Amino acid sequence: MTRRYRLTCLAVAVAAGLVAFGSALGVLPRPAGGFGLSSATLAALDLRRAEAAAPGSLPAELAGALDTDTRKALFRDTLDPAIRAVNARVRLERALVTLAADARAEGRRPPRGLEARVAAIAARYGVPADDPVRLLVRVDTVPPALITAQAALESGWGRSRLAHEAHALFGERAWRLADGVMPLARKRGAAHVARAFPDITASVAAYVHNLNTHRAYAAFRRHRAEARLDGTLPDPLQLAGGLSAYSELGPRYVAKLRAMIRGVTRDDEMAQSEAPPPSGSGSDATISDQASS
16 A cells, blocks of 8 residues: 555545544645645635634614615625535535545546545435535535525525524425424415525525525536536526525526626626635546536
C-alpha cells in the first residue's frame, strides 16, 4: 500500500467522520502529485465554518414593520449562512462520491469507510451507489440566488407566521399534525399541514434535498447537469424553469420566481451564485452529470 493511498484513506476517514459526527477537522497535508484530497478536505472545513455561523431562527424584527431595503438586507444576511452550510454539506458529499468513483476508474477498490459513506449518500438520494453519473446529477448544490428568491417568495421576506413559528421558509407540506403547524388559510377538505423544522438551516436543507430528489424536479436537475457538463455555472433563471410543479400556479409561479431572482441579484449581478463543485483529481469532467434523474 503506497503512502499516497494511506493518506487518501486517512483524509476520507476524517472527512466522512465530520459528516457523520460533526467532529472538528484539522488541516491535512496534500499528497504529492495531487489525489483530489483537497476537495473533500476543503469541503469539510467549509462545512464546519458554515455550520458554526448558521443562525437558528429568523430575527423577530422581520415579523414587524420594516422598510423594504432593511427587510431584504436582514433577511438575506440571516439566510446566507444557512445556505452556505447546506451547500457545503452537499459539496462534501459530492467530493466523497467523486473520490470513490476516481478510485474505481483507476482499478482500485475505495477504502471501506469511503464505500460506506457513499452507500449512505446514495441511499439518501435514491440512486444506486454503483452509478456515480446518476448520483452526481442529484448530489449537487443549488444556487444561493434561487434559494433566497424562493424563500423570500414563500415567506414574504420573512413576514409569515410559519417562518417564525415553524422555521418554514419554503411552503413545504407534511401530512401529520405532529410534523407541522396548521396553516391559517387552508382550503376546505385539505389534509396537509405546514412542515415544521428545528431551525432555518434544516428548512433550507429539506428544500435543497427536495429539489435534488423529487421526480417532479427532474427538469431542474437536467438543466443543472447540462451546465456542469458545459463547465458553466448553473443559471438560477434557467433552473427556475424546472420548478413549475412547485406550485399550483405552474408557469405563473415560474414567472413570479424569476422576477424575484432578478430582484435578489439586481444589485450584485449574480455575485451570490455558487462556484462549481470541486473537480477532485480531474475525473469530475468524466464522471459528470450526463444523465438526468
